[in-house]
Amino acid sequence: MLNRSQSLSALLAPNSVALVGASDDVTRIGGRPLRYLREAGFKGAVYPVNPKRETVQGLTAYASVGALPEAPDVAILAVPAAATVQAVRECAGRNVKAAIVFSAGFAETDEAGRALQNEMTGIARESGMRLLGPNCLGVFNSSIGFYGTFSAMLDTGLVKPGPIGIVSQSGAYGSHLMYLARLRGLGMNHLVTTGNECDINVAEALRWMVEQPDINVVMAYAEGIKDRDTFIEALEVARERRKAIVFMKVGRSEVGAHAVSSHTAALAGSDAVFDSVFRQYGVWRAQTTAEQIDIAAACSRGVYPKSNSLGIFTMSGGFGIQMADDAETAGLDVKPMPEKAQEELKAMLPYASPRNPVDATAQAVTDLPLMTSFISAMLEKGDYGFFAGIFGSGPASPTFSGKLRQALETAAAASRDTIMALTMTAPDEIVRAYEDKGFIVAQDGSALMKTLGAMVHFRNSFERAAGGKRELAPGEHVEFSGGALSEREAKPILAQAGVTFPKEALIKAGDDAGAVAASVGFPVVLKISSPDIAHKTEIGGVIVGVKDEAAAREAAATIFARAAEKRPDARIEGILVSPMISDGVEIIAGVVSDPAFGPVVMFGLGGVFVEVLKDVTFRAAPFDVAEAHRMIREIRGFAMLEGVRGAAPSDVDALAEMLSALSRFAAANADTIESIDLNPVRVMEKGKGLVALDALIVPASGRS
């Protein structure tokens, strides 16, 4: 049997292809792939299978898969759902390596369809044959002319090879992306649409794609993922190999999420967790399809900026200001030109604004040498990561456009390591001429700034590729005997894992509660301790602000009495005595088991931040301390930890250590733990650590 990557190579770079249900009609599902294969001049063997014909589209047809002269690498099944199972069986029998199932009418439809899909999947799995689909639009590999798709978008032309790949659950979305990217003149080596994902899924396709040396960017689309480990591995490999992933993840809205659940079998997982995982691994989550293509186009050369600084050249103050606004939003640094260079520009043109945006005024419109001097100065002396020139509709005139391009190339020669970008509104052929020379061209300045911001994002992500790896030493594995753990049981386990708790003591029945409390140090809080009482306050099992021994005795008696009265059946371990701590900044941390991503660490500030603002963030476990630092800085209220109104900065290092430790523990115990709550945790001032004041572990039900 082939390993997984090899089997995808059989699917995407086959030597031979069978088309089951081949048709002479090039507008039909069984006709289109053959037409495309022929038009593209696919070099491998192509075997139409159709029992009713001698030839199909001029090629010798075969009556069955069994009758083929060789076992093809790939079989494209262009037959109705009802006939698919039989076709899959024949292919499996013939040792076909992979089959593409176009037909709908499977798990996405009804229970009968789901049964059909399961049967087909079972047959394939048994033989080791890989399946793509069903209910998918297939694949292409334009670099070898292989088209295993019936996308009608190819009627108007095949696809130019190039460093972009597309991976999409939705066939319609994937082929629309391809269509739009083709309109933009972009080259794309690969498209994979995965449909119902009975076998091959988006994660695996992505994993294969990011390993292809000739791919620099992947545009992806998904509603959810099925295979967390392969997915995260794909993201890790992409980051290491400097492949940009630009992702359209849908289902973030309530209606959208509802539609996802009715549309796919995939467990969607929480959209907020997706968002966090994307940030964790440096994936760019596109907000719009237009943005997805803009960014893919800009990253397709695999060249990234040396810094996030941007020099803006304009001939109109207003445009410059607008771009500066958008640049700031995109995280770019519109740093001023060096003072001396500014003086030189002022000397050249007294009306100019030489700072940045550099405004050469309308004077430069008619004085190209002046413009070239200005731009050269910016590139030679500004030390910018990016140059962005605002040219409006000027380049729409072919004569001016050519001269301008010449001038820009001359100026660009001064600085080979500044990425050159332009805004212009001009016919496609003029835009292409600039793009061919390596310029990033956009019509809209705001879109351009977003694109440049994404390039900085990728650069930063690639640079920290070594961090955040999952080969972290996992924490100790813990088994549970079943049922929820009391606070007193949970704390030692989490302390072992790396969480700090305050000194505590247990008052057992008959103990002198005053003496035990005194050993902790007043003021204290007393809490009933029982594995059977999860909600301690509901039975009056918590008394705070206990100030001396007498009060402790009274409080303990009260709690024991309440527990005996309200929960006579509960196993009472005693009463936990903890110090009252109100120093530091209150945070909450925890672990949840996400349907898509498994154990995920959550972090947020306590109080109104979590209750009113839902200001929390997530990371897939495990992750390292550096990643924890990034996580902490994502919340809106982060300034609280830096110290507000003269408060001392908090011990963010200790917090990051704790979150990372918690993530390792969660990863090591993904099979036995459903969730962990540390709420509240108080982060002390820098150097003084933190203390978790409460802890809860809920074991995975039925799995412990």
Added chain:
Amino acid sequence: MLNRSQSLSALLAPNSVALVGASDDVTRIGGRPLRYLREAGFKGAVYPVNPKRETVQGLTAYASVGALPEAPDVAILAVPAAATVQAVRECAGRNVKAAIVFSAGFAETDEAGRALQNEMTGIARESGMRLLGPNCLGVFNSSIGFYGTFSAMLDTGLVKPGPIGIVSQSGAYGSHLMYLARLRGLGMNHLVTTGNECDINVAEALRWMVEQPDINVVMAYAEGIKDRDTFIEALEVARERRKAIVFMKVGRSEVGAHAVSSHTAALAGSDAVFDSVFRQYGVWRAQTTAEQIDIAAACSRGVYPKSNSLGIFTMSGGFGIQMADDAETAGLDVKPMPEKAQEELKAMLPYASPRNPVDATAQAVTDLPLMTSFISAMLEKGDYGFFAGIFGSGPASPTFSGKLRQALETAAAASRDTIMALTMTAPDEIVRAYEDKGFIVAQDGSALMKTLGAMVHFRNSFERAAGGKRELAPGEHVEFSGGALSEREAKPILAQAGVTFPKEALIKAGDDAGAVAASVGFPVVLKISSPDIAHKTEIGGVIVGVKDEAAAREAAATIFARAAEKRPDARIEGILVSPMISDGVEIIAGVVSDPAFGPVVMFGLGGVFVEVLKDVTFRAAPFDVAEAHRMIREIRGFAMLEGVRGAAPSDVDALAEMLSALSRFAAANADTIESIDLNPVRVMEKGKGLVALDALIVPASGRS
């Protein structure tokens, strides 16, 4: 003399035009306007002025403005800065009604330029002649073929008349907008670019534009505004007359704001205040130029939706989910189809998702009658404000496009009051054919959702046009004798204006502090009261948590002693006794004097909300209670006032009354008050009002 609106009509709808500096060269500043006037067939008299020629571009030329056969309504001055003052003088002498000054080299350049501009402005003002510019690109009124502009964008074609107007400080931005809108096939009656605004400014041009009956939308651009009253009046008139204003306000970033201040003479004002004023008056602030044009195009028919509900039709689940996500972000309600209608659709096509998004699956691609049935059902039974159909690149085929349009029109006939929108990627002429039938067409679904959201925004704003009017009865006017006011002086003034304060008392030297404090009710806070001591805590002049008479006596003695020691020169009124109040939700309110908008009321939640999250919002004063309610609901932490974790809802009505009262007071005293601080204010639970615990009024320096 003409009133202001008439004088702008002379500028924008003249009967006669002189062009000073007229040139035969149609590529020169002095040649272009004449060329455009001739090409457009302007019906009024056109007088080229050029002492060196008999004729210019075939028209009789005159040696000077004085030599013209009549006084023209408008003079276009296409002469260099140095010659402009003389030209303005001649025009003023001849009773020309308005002059357009193209030339740069005035206030935007240096002090000499500023002096030149002032001289020219003085001459015009004395004679009653209006001036546009200098440093501007002029105007056009395509409906009468009047082109008083040298924009090179018109070289490639004039502008089709239509219900869109453009008002822009930046000539380059304004003419680029015109260029892009023309590419989109949009008709535009007017363009006004105001440049340095030595006389006519954006506010006045906007004011004129929104009064034109044939204008439905104005696209505006500004870096700042100079005339608050006219500006707000323009926004009010626009709202009353249902004119959509789509505004590009630049300078929101630090670099951008810096560039604005060096680029224009205008006082920019706070960008956050601009943002709030736009919300207050229902202006849509465009984030990108593309968005500005999309929204203007959609609103150009002046038709708005009956509700914010949206029915999404798709043939691909993925696209539907993506659009549902974007719809939610845009504030649209993707409400489900009625249950019965869903059942009928399921009966028609078992594989369909009939809820909303309504997914007719790929089946509908080839079965147009099925698609029509689905869409008809949505329009007849869904009661949607909007219908959005996702068609991808299907309509790129002219034959399919025509059939689809027919099908959509048939379906649309079922519901005349649903606004029809489509996404498609197709050649311009196909898109135009849909637009001509009243469809809103976009390539990108995300952009379309933003556009529809903006239409809902305008609808809501127009519906509340009666509210928020500035004809509110102003509060009492107050004069100050100068200097800052003590808390004790400020409170009665603000109480008179409508702010509630707790019962307080003053301990004077020699009083029994215990008895005075007891009259307020313990616990109390004691604060030194002196107009000379602004920062009371700095001298130890505040003691909180005073619980009984003895403590009050001790505290009062301490405070008197500290004041005597640390500020022996201060006038001491006594010690203010206030009740300690910690109930309710802490908010802050105040008034600031914005450089652009004058008195502006600020509101936010106290504590971390203002300190860490800067969660505050603004309104230009005055405003009514309904507007105050909207203001309150804008802050991110609004849930705090609704009651979190079981807390009772706060008295938001009382808060809204107070903010509106504060705004009236601020407006009535704009000339004497620099700022007001109410911090903290505690809003009690519903029905129990609020109390302001501290107050500060800073009179306007040098104006009181």
